[in-house]
Structure formats: C-alpha cells, structure tokens
Amino acid sequence: MTDASPNVADPPNGAPSTGATPTEAATRIGALDALRGIAVLGIFAVNIIGFALPGPGFAFPRITGGDGLLNYGLWTFVEFYMEGSMRGLFSLLFGASVILFTERRPPDGATAGIATLYYRRTSSLILFGLIHAYVLLMPGDILLIYGIAGLFMFPIRNASPRSLMIAAAAIAAAFMAFSAIEEIPEISETREITELESRLAGGATLNEDEQARIDAWREDREWRSPAAQQREIAERTGDIATLYMSNAAFVGDNSSISGLIWWAIDAAMMMMLGMALFRTGVLTGDRSREFYVRLMIAGYAVGLSLRAFGLWERWDADFSPLVATPWILQQPARIALTLGHVGLFFLLWRAFHAKLPFRALGAAGRMAFSNYIGQTVIANLIFTSVGLGLFGSLVRWQIYLLMASIWIAQLAFSMLWLARFRFGPLEWAWRSLIYWRRPTLRRAPA
Numbered sequence: 001m002t003d004a005s006p007n008v009a010d011p012p013n014g015a016p017s018t019g020a021t022p023t024e025a026a027t028r029i030g031a032l033d034a035l036r037g038i039a040v041l042g043i044f045a046v047n048i049i050g051f052a053l054p055g056p057g058f059a060f061p062r063i064t065g066g067d068g069l070l071n072y073g074l075w076t077f078v079e080f081y082m083e084g085s086m087r088g089l090f091s092l093l094f095g096a097s098v099i100l101f102t103e104r105r106p107p108d109g110a111t112a113g114i115a116t117l118y119y120r121r122t123s124s125l126i127l128f129g130l131i132h133a134y135v136l137l138m139p140g141d142i143l144l145i146y147g148i149a150g151l152f153m154f155p156i157r158n159a160s161p162r163s164l165m166i167a168a169a170a171i172a173a174a175f176m177a178f179s180a181i182e183e184i185p186e187i188s189e190t191r192e193i194t195e196l197e198s199r200l201a202g203g204a205t206l207n208e209d210e211q212a213r214i215d216a217w218r219e220d221r222e223w224r225s226p227a228a229q230q231r232e233i234a235e236r237t238g239d240i241a242t243l244y245m246s247n248a249a250f251v252g253d254n255s256s257i258s259g260l261i262w263w264a265i266d267a268a269m270m271m272m273l274g275m276a277l278f279r280t281g282v283l284t285g286d287r288s289r290e291f292y293v294r295l296m297i298a299g300y301a302v303g304l305s306l307r308a309f310g311l312w313e314r315w316d317a318d319f320s321p322l323v324a325t326p327w328i329l330q331q332p333a334r335i336a337l338t339l340g341h342v343g344l345f346f347l348l349w350r351a352f353h354a355k356l357p358f359r360a361l362g363a364a365g366r367m368a369f370s371n372y373i374g375q376t377v378i379a380n381l382i383f384t385s386v387g388l389g390l391f392g393s394l395v396r397w398q399i400y401l402l403m404a405s406i407w408i409a410q411l412a413f414s415m416l417w418l419a420r421f422r423f424g425p426l427e428w429a430w431r432s433l434i435y436w437r438r439p440t441l442r443r444a445p446a
Contacts, residue, residue, distance in 0.1 A: 031353070037366075102118055136376050161279045299343055303332075303337030306336070369426045
C-alpha cells in the first residue's frame with residue numbers, strides 16, 4: 001500500500017489564525033513539517049519497489065529483485081523498519097491536520113463555513129487520488145483512501161483523546177481478529193492442497209472436486225509465477241495503450257467496495273490516533289524528553305520484536321503460505337513501530353532542528369503533496385514505457401541507489417522552490433480548490 005499525507009499550512013499548537021486562508025511558513029509547526037518530510041521520503045522506499053519490480057517483489061525477495069546478501073538485506077531492512085510505519089506516520093499527520101484545519105476561523109465575510117471548506121478539502125483529495133491512480137499511473141494511490149477516510153473525521157474531531165485512542169485500539173483488535181479468521185482457514189486449505197499435489201505427483205488419480213480445488217488454488221497464486229512476471233514486464237514496458245489498460249485493470253481490481261472500506265478503516269484508525277496524539281501535545285513536541293525516550297523504547301521494543309519474529313518465520317519457512325503470524329500481528333507491529341519513530345524523531349528534533357538536514361526535511365514536508373506525486377512521475381519516467389522502460393531490469397541495490405538520488409533531488413528542489421514561493425505547486429492547486437480563490441504563490445521581494 002502506498003501513501004501521502006498532504007499538508008495544510010497551520011498556526012502553531014492548533015491556535016486559530018485570523019482567517020481560514022493559508023498562513024505563512026513562519027507560523028507553521030516546523031516539527032510536523034520535518035516529520036512529514038521523513039514520511040514522504042520513507043514511503044518512497046516502499047513504493048519504488050512497486051514501480052520497479054513485478055508484484056512478488058514486495059513480499060517475496062527470492063522470486064524477484066536479485067539474489068545475494070545485499071539485495072536480501074535491503075529487502076529485510078525495509079520490511080523490518082519501514083513497511084507500514086511510513087504509512088502510519090502519514091496517517092498520524094493527516095489526523096493532526098484535521099484538527100489544525102478545522103480549528104481556524106473562516107475569514108471575515110466568507111460565504112463558506114469551516115464544514116464546507118473541510119469537505120471541499122476531502123472531496124478534492126478524492127479527485128486528486130483518481131487522477132493520480134488512473135492518469136499518472138499510480139496503482140497504489142493513497143490519496144483516494146485518505147479522502148474517503150477524511151470524510152468521517154470531521155464529526156469526531158472534538159472527541160476526547162481517550163475516546164479516540166480507545167476507538168483506534170478497537171479497530172486494531174478487529175483487524176487482528178479478522179486476519180486470524182481469514183489466514184488460519186487459508187493455511188488449512190493450503191496444507192490440504194499440498195497433500196493433494198503430493199498424491200497427484202505420486203501417480204494418484206484425483207476426483208473432479210479435488211482437481212478443481214487444486215486448479216483454483218494455483219490460479220489464485222499464478223501472479224507469483226515467472227510467466228506472470230514476464231507478462232507484467234511486457235505490460236509495463238510495452239505500448240502506451242497496453243500500459244494504461246493494464247494499470248486501469250489493476251486499480252479497478254484493488255478499488256472494490258470491500259477493498260476501499262478496508263483501507264479507509266485502516267487509515268481512519270491511524271488518523272484518530274494522530275488526532276489524539278496532537279491533542280495531548282505528542283505531535284507538537286510539547287512533552288518531556290523522558291516521555292519521548294520512553295515512547296521510542298516502548299514502540300521499538302514491541303514493534304521491532306514483532307517484526308523480527310514475523311520475518312524470522314517467513315525466512316525460516318522459505319516464504320511458505322503456511323505462515324500466518326506476520327499478517328495477524330501486522331497492525332500492532334506497525335502501530336508500535338510508528339510510535340517508536342515519533343519518539344526518536346522528537347529526540348533528534350530537539351537537538352538538531354536548526355541544522356541543514358532538518359531544514360531540508362521541513363521543506364520536503366511542506367511540499368509533501370508535490371513530492372509524493374513527483375515520485376510517481378519520476379518513477380514512471382524511469383521504469384515504464386512512458387520513459388526508459390527499466391521495469392523488471394534492475395535489482396534491489398540499483399533501485400535503492402536511484403531512490404537515494406531522487407531523495408537528494410527532492411530535498412534540494414523543495415528548499416530552492418520554497419525560497420521563491422510560499423507553497424508547493426500542488427499545495428497551491430489544492431488550496432485554490434478548497435478556498436475557491438487563488439492564494440498568492442510567489443513570495444514578496446525582501
């Protein structure tokens with residue numbers, strides 16, 4: 001799953017501004033900008049594999065992405081430390097932005113109240129998501145999901161932090177239960193199919209129902225086969241019409257009603273947690289150093305332990321579908337890991353926030369929307385037939401070397417752009433849709 005958490009210019013600590021129009025950078029919460037910058041770059045470490053490799057590249061490092069310690073090590077690190085938790089950071093920050101946006105007063109004489117502005121914000125995000133997925137060729141777009149989940153955040157924006165945390169915990173528990181209900185019977189079925197295949201290989205004759213079960217099971221897993229990978233490579237690097245048709249089919253398959261509900265609830269869970277953490281001062285850096293030390297230690301102790309156990313099971317079983325523990329523990333692991341990231345970030349922020357790396361991350365975070373979409377455009381120019389057509393031709397270390405160069409370019413571009421302009425280009429377009437007027441883009445001469 002991919003992400004972006006578009007940002008909104010807001011006054012510090014959620015204090016209302018004099019109007020509902022965007023505020024200058026001097027009144028922004030710098031820590032949230034820098035944390036958003038980390039998230040928008042970090043999520044690209046996950047997303048770029050989907051741009052560069054066939055489907056099995058995400059979960060099956062031995063199928064595609066190159067052999068050897070370096071390639072396996074890179075897959076393990078991203079899966080261990082970044083998968084899901086960068087998406088978690090985005091969702092936390094989106095939840096915080098709900099409060100920031102809705103606690104500002106509409107400008108004098110405004111015909112639209114804050115509710116109207118808020119729903120313009122979420123509905124325009126849905127529009128951007130559809131364009132991103134179908135036109136800009138991002139099969140794992142998260143903007144649509146955030147727009148849908150955001151629709152339900154407005155009514156609960158004033159809920160107490162305790163209520164929000166309880167609701168988020170209940171959703172996480174429900175996800176665990178659902179995963180267990182789904183995975184455990186599937187493991188039982190896989191074991192039975194394995195036994196049927198052993199009988200078939202031994203020369204036994206299967207009845208019609210048994211053969212049908214094997215055929216259905218194989219068809220469901222055909223996407224991992226070498227033939228399926230070659231077909232995906234041909235679609236991504238062939239003619240433009242084929243590229244767009246295959247992308248539209250993939251997006252359509254993954255945008256079913258049940259799929260949208262699942263991912264919207266997943267996003268809403270973390271948004272509610274983000275709202276609670278903002279209300280309690282965690283996401284504004286207002287808690288004590290000792291608090292962030294404890295948050296980091298507890299988050300990483302739980303999250304990394306669960307991840308380590310799940311990864312060990314997967315490697316030990318050679319990524320057999322008979323392993324279910326990693327999927328059942330996915331939500332508590334990523335929530336804890338995300339909180340560990342928050343704790344570590346604020347410890348570093350307090351010590352180094354004035355240094356160049358954090359200033360660059362802050363600039364990237366203020367342009368998170370533009371940078372997220374920019375990553376899609378750049379990746380497609382590199383990997384699909386729109387550009388160089390390198391899909392499926394690079395191994396993991398080469399892909400991540402490219403990613404690092406894109407990171408550096410986006411950090412530099414963000415700083416240079418914001419030295420001249422008040423908002424990123426897509427941030428400016430989004431604000432124009434929200435407020436139905438074009439905010440001043442260029443900075444006034446010094």
